[in-house]
Amino acid sequence: MGPFETSESCQEWKEEYELPFDVIPDEDGTIFKKLSNGWVPYTLLVGSDGKVVLWESEFEEEGFAAVVEKLFQEPTDAQAEPEAAVRAVPQRAGRGLGANIVILGGGAGGLVAAHHLRRKLSGRDRIILIDRSPNHLFQSSLLWHAVGQRRADQIQRPLSDLTRKGVEFINEEVVEIDAASRQVRTKSQAIDFDFLIVSLGAQLRPDEVEGFDEMALNLYDLEGTAKINAALDSFSGGTVGVLVTDMPFKCPAAPYEAALLVESFLRKKGVRDRSEIHIYTPEHQPMPVTGTAMGEAITKVLHKRNIQYHPLFTFEKMDPSERTIIKSGGEPQKVDLLLAIPPHRAPEVVRSSGLIGSSGWMHTDPHTMATEHEGVYAIGDVNSIRLANGKNLPMAGVFAHYEAGVVAERILAEIEGKPATATFNGKGYCWLELGDGKAGIASGNFYAEPEPAVRLYPPMHPWHWGKVLFEKWWLRHWF
Amino acid sequence: MKVIDEGNKGVAEGTLVPLDELGLPPSTTGGLLIVFWKGQ
Ligand SMILES: Cc1cc2nc3c(=O)[nH]c(=O)nc-3n(C[C@H](O)[C@H](O)[C@H](O)COP(=O)(O)OP(=O)(O)OC[C@H]3O[C@@H](n4cnc5c(N)ncnc54)[C@H](O)[C@@H]3O)c2cc1C
Numbered sequence: 364m365g366p367f368e369t370s371e372s373c374q375e376w377k378e379e380y381e382l383p384f385d386v387i388p389d390e391d392g393t394i395f396k397k398l399s400n401g402w403v404p405y406t407l408l409v410g411s412d413g414k415v416v417l418w419e420s421e422f423e424e425e426g427f428a429a430v431v432e433k434l435f436q437e438p439t440d441a442q443a444e445p446e447a448a449v450r451a452v453p454q455r456a457g458r459g460l461g462a463n464i465v466i467l468g469g470g471a472g473g474l475v476a477a478h479h480l481r482r483k484l485s486g487r488d489r490i491i492l493i494d495r496s497p498n499h500l501f502q503s504s505l506l507w508h509a510v511g512q513r514r515a516d517q518i519q520r521p522l523s524d525l526t527r528k529g530v531e532f533i534n535e536e537v538v539e540i541d542a543a544s545r546q547v548r549t550k551s552q553a554i555d556f557d558f559l560i561v562s563l564g565a566q567l568r569p570d571e572v573e574g575f576d577e578m579a580l581n582l583y584d585l586e587g588t589a590k591i592n593a594a595l596d597s598f599s600g601g602t603v604g605v606l607v608t609d610m611p612f613k614c615p616a617a618p619y620e621a622a623l624l625v626e627s628f629l630r631k632k633g634v635r636d637r638s639e640i641h642i643y644t645p646e647h648q649p650m651p652v653t654g655t656a657m658g659e660a661i662t663k664v665l666h667k668r669n670i671q672y673h674p675l676f677t678f679e680k681m682d683p684s685e686r687t688i689i690k691s692g693g694e695p696q697k698v699d700l701l702l703a704i705p706p707h708r709a710p711e712v713v714r715s716s717g718l719i720g721s722s723g724w725m726h727t728d729p730h731t732m733a734t735e736h737e738g739v740y741a742i743g744d745v746n747s748i749r750l751a752n753g754k755n756l757p758m759a760g761v762f763a764h765y766e767a768g769v770v771a772e773r774i775l776a777e778i779e780g781k782p783a784t785a786t787f788n789g790k791g792y793c794w795l796e797l798g799d800g801k802a803g804i805a806s807g808n809f810y811a812e813p814e815p816a817v818r819l820y821p822p823m824h825p826w827h828w829g830k831v832l833f834e835k836w837w838l839r840h841w842f
Numbered sequence: 843m844k845v846i847d848e849g850n851k852g853v854a855e856g857t858l859v860p861l862d863e864l865g866l867p868p869s870t871t872g873g874l875l876i877v878f879w880k881g882q
Pocket of ligand 1: 472
């Protein structure tokens, strides 16, 4: 269906892609308005009874195929009864042997969950954290690393330090999650679990963008931010572009913060008047999920700092030989120094283990983070939670942190045979680092109806110091 | 992915889609997959 398209453009499109089915125009967008959340692509599955079975922004082939397959296997009337709210105490724990709690990922969510559980559980319960990286990285500080305000060693901590706190750490890649037989496999071992917390984050996929390695510097990993810092140090003027290649991406504020920090960096270096800074993003406004007021406030700040903003930039490709980026149907844009956010996908192991839903991410109960598999929870960036306004809860460390606390409490209650009452309420906050020692802060309830209720507190020095203190606290408290 | 009409909220699962009323083909073959897509 082509919203705001004509019969001719739909026909052309059908021919161009040799589609074996009809493409119907929705010239005035009536059908789109009635059925969609306003984003494209938008996919809707209608059952034979004419009722909506599911919808998603995006089209994730694997996720959809899995859902459709399941529908055929289990006709709706034969589906199992929903699980009881309180499950039985796991057998191992019931036998007095203690429970095996396995946490996948030692990022924001996994780290907090391990800590909470270790503090409250007895020594006979094992807490095993698996991460392929030897270090925990405090990702928000990558932006400071990019502009030379942090060294790499200042924003990482060895995960092996957790062993001092009684958490077992396995520094290996997880290659399979078998939710049914309650086992996780790494390259060298199989580990049984009574409870599993999946906090594997989002996998960055620069390899999905042709020419990325030749032309772009990855704003979202340590190697990339080190290169950005070196490139900025030797930058003597030209065009800097901050590009969001695809949605969703973690930390909706990050591209804006990056541009503002770079602006401040170039000004202090004395090359600002010889430079242009551009932000290219498929979003229609900054931080769309937080509402129009927030978007306007950020746009104003960008304008004041002479940063060119290109919303609705649906990135299509980059051409390293010409140093250009191109949006679909648009003119090439020349960029001398390109800082890019690569596409994000659910981690390969989650996909290959059949744990993704139609969104392409793990689906959970929005309040308990429980998945459809008994004893398996998914927290942080790896899950996809739909909000009342039809958009998704942003991927942010603050949510991974709070969700981890909720899941830890619920597991604790289950082990103790008590009703699990802890729930995630959708509250969160986010700093917006502006450079020059100033930051703004947005805080609110993302589960509010009909829209998230988020308030932006104006830029001030104390918010910046709040962010610095939080970083210091984080890296000391959990290690 | 891009936004073309921010005011929309999507439809809840279980909502009856008035296919006739919207001029959409009836789902006679067990179901209907509708993908909204925009060329540019
Ligand atoms: C530049 C930047 C700035 C940000 N700023 C903020 C901010 O200001 N505020 C905020 O709230 N959020 C911010 N975020 C987002 C925040 O860092 C993430 O949302 C958060 O880290 C998500 O936590 P997580 O536990 O879900 O995943 P992660 O923290 O990404 O952790 C996932 C872990 O899983 C491991 N892993 C993945 N696959 C495997 C595998 N197969 N086997 C073994 N281990 C594996 C990884 O090594 C990693 O350690 C920012 C992110 C970036 C990149």
